Amino acid sequence: MAAELKQIEIEKIDFAIEMFTDALTGKLDAMNLGDVLRVCGLNPSLEDLEKLGATKKPGEKTLTTEDVQKIYIESRKDIKNQGCYEDFVECLKLYDKDENGKMIAAELSHSLLSLGEKLSDDQVDKLFADCLPEEDDDGMIEYDIFLRKMCEKPLPAAE
Template sequence: MADLKPAEVERAKLHFDIYDFEGIGKVDALHLGDLLRSLDLRPTNAIVEKNGGTKKRGEKKLTLEEFLPIYSQVKKEKESGAYEDFMEGLKVYDKNENGAMMEAELAHVLLSLGEKLTDAECEEIMSAVAGPADEDGFIKYEAFIKKLMAGPFPEEKK
């Protein structure tokens, strides 16, 4: 790939090999989003689907040669969220302009806007990332966004 540096290709190959669960040089398209996210990208489900991701196991398999152009394309996408975008979006719910919003409103946003989460996914994110609400039910949304964007294992990124 002309627009991928050799180090990026090598890193992509390493991650690709991890998701090649059968050891056949192919990754199930069901795992395309997970594979891209493991490479520090933040594609939406729509972007993953547009680039060949599937919702059922075994529908389609991708080789490394098929994956690299997808990786390159998704790296260029502008649709993935950035810290500033999330901050701006949640400020709408900051009625007191003090960096806090109702925990229930955040859960409602996660359940109803954009790519909607299930109740279980919302509960998992809220318990892992939101931290405890104060006595009035407010949480600091800046800390929430930072923890969420750091990913599941931020201490491993060095």
């Protein structure tokens, strides 16, 4: 298995697993699979995660390092179909009416709540608390700052 991975990929996977392994049990909960893959530079959709064996609730299933390596190898095959920072910038440019790198914060919230793989209100609140730059007097934010912060953080867990 590890023969199909470069040393840097093995190190990334090990680091990601360590970040999300339960300190008490020493096991990786399958609910954290998406976060592990995102730390490794992949961006699987919720549908992909379901197919790969992720669970929605804690305690339903645990994964070994070998399991995660196999899943990583499978996931990276579809990397061309996954969004990246540049793709997100292009999407948010649609809301940049003045072409100045800013958009209305409420439009960003609406987009996250209603388009594509919709986030919950709680997820948007957590994401905004961590990543949203301060609004200007007109309620505008610099979406580049938001995206840079967002792309370096795992997706907040649904409650």
